[in-house]
Amino acid sequence: MEQNFYDCIDCGTENCPCYLAATGDCLVCSRLAGKDYCDCNWKGVCIYNEFIQSGKKINNVREEFTAKVEENKRYGQDTVVLVLDVGRGFALKCAKPGSYVFLKRAEDEDFYNIPISVMKSDITGGKIHLAVKEMSAKSKRITEVQPHFEHIDAGTTDSAGKANENIAGSNKRENIGGEDSLCVRGVYRNGILGIKSLIGPRGKVDTDRKMMIVTKGVGFAPAAHMLEWIDGRARADIYTDTDKIEEELIAEYLPQRLNGKRENIDLRREFEFKGTERISALYKAGGYDTLVVFASDYYIEQIGKILKIDARSNNFRLCCGEGVCGACAFTDDFGRTFKMCKCSGIMPTESF
Ligand code: FES
CATH class of the missing domain: 2.40.30.10 (Translation factors)
Structure with missing residues (x-):
């Protein structure tokens, strides 16, 4: 029996069970995905029990x-x-x-x-x-x-x-x-793939981490938000490519309580003219153990070829956000399809 391999960002939240439970497509619960046995890895409140006990109700539908x-x-x-x-x-x-x-x-x-x-x-x-x-x-x-x-x-x-x-x-x-x-x-919730590995399911910041955060353009926005949450509790240096974003915006929104430094980086020059040495050298010299990249798929792929990325911006085509439309689907090398608006546990680094 193959164990369920999905990890849903909404699992166990106020929005679970969701539409996928009602349609028999739950990403985590095999019984709510049409099977007659349980093979889930979920360690929280049983989604199947929750759904049946509430009279098959979808929890807290996100209303406009x-x-x-x-x-x-x-x-x-x-x-x-x-x-x-x-x-x-x-x-x-x-x-x-x-x-x-x-x-x-x-x-x-x-x-x-x-x-x-x-x-x-x-x-x-x-x-x-x-x-x-x-x-x-x-x-x-x-x-x-x-x-x-x-x-x-x-x-x-x-x-x-x-x-x-x-x-x-x-x-x-x-x-x-x-x-x-x-x-x-x-x-x-799934705007940053891999976020659970950085802050844990209950949002606790891992204070031992030493993060290198690389952003390009408006990729700065989720980085600023993440740094606000970290609130200086973990070491985090941010490298901003300001090619497509104004310095003024960065100055206004970079959190003041930053346990780390901010430097500029030119990703285009990094990859077109200098090869990959500098970004690797920066990572090693900084003694980082965590790499977060908020940039386009192209740069995520380039950086992913030389360094392991722990978290990245979710650039998939998010359309409904509910796991229903399939616009964000990604199929891996084993033929498994993931709905990337919901699945948080996998982190492709190739361009699509
Ligand atoms: S399934 Fe619609 S955006 Fe993911």
Whole structure:
């Protein structure tokens, strides 16, 4: 009998059992996947028992809701940070590294939904900060949405008493009666493949680790979020490739409590002109035991050829996030198919 080899990021959470239990496709429970025996490796509360006892109920379906855009700040040509008012409960759920949400405009069809990593979760204020790179139609639709505010005359002050030059400097544009909200669905958890190996299922940071974190472009967003969670409890040095991201954004969102250093790295030069020596040398010289890469599949593949990657950005095509549509499917060398929006235990490093 082959033992179940899947590891589901939602297993044992408030969102388990999910749709896959109802359709007979649970990734972890063989009985909820149509078998008449149990071969699961799961050490928590029995999913089968939970599902049957609750009258075959799906737990806490992730409903779409409307969140006000509190800020829309542009960095450079094509990167926008959106701050959404989601409430404290939701912001708390977004605090774990690897959290992401789906966004779209209320008037748009569901296929406009776009997955965006949480860059910062402000639990006290009930807000989340998301860095959006304008790539094409979907991302441009959401970055157009501005916060609501009244027209501001030069030389006056706003209700908080701030001088209006500051407001003009924060990229706000007049938006009276315009669309000022976005539809949010989440929270989803599998934005970082391998995250469980870094912080454990209960979110405990392994303080003995010495991490090298490499980011390129908006890959900085999940890194900033992870560093916020680590909160200086483990050594973590971050190497940022600023080719496609503004220095100003990094300066604003790099957590202050950083137990480590920040350096810039030029990945294109690393791999096109210098070979692979420098990144290997950096890893060895730093005495790191953990490598985390938030970059495109191309660079993950290049780095994966020379160093073992422990965690990486989930760049698979996330569409429903629920393990239902199959858009994120990955088939390994043994012919096994994984739904990468749910499966957290495997970490392909080839490009797809
Ligand atoms: S995104 Fe739909 S199955 Fe993974």
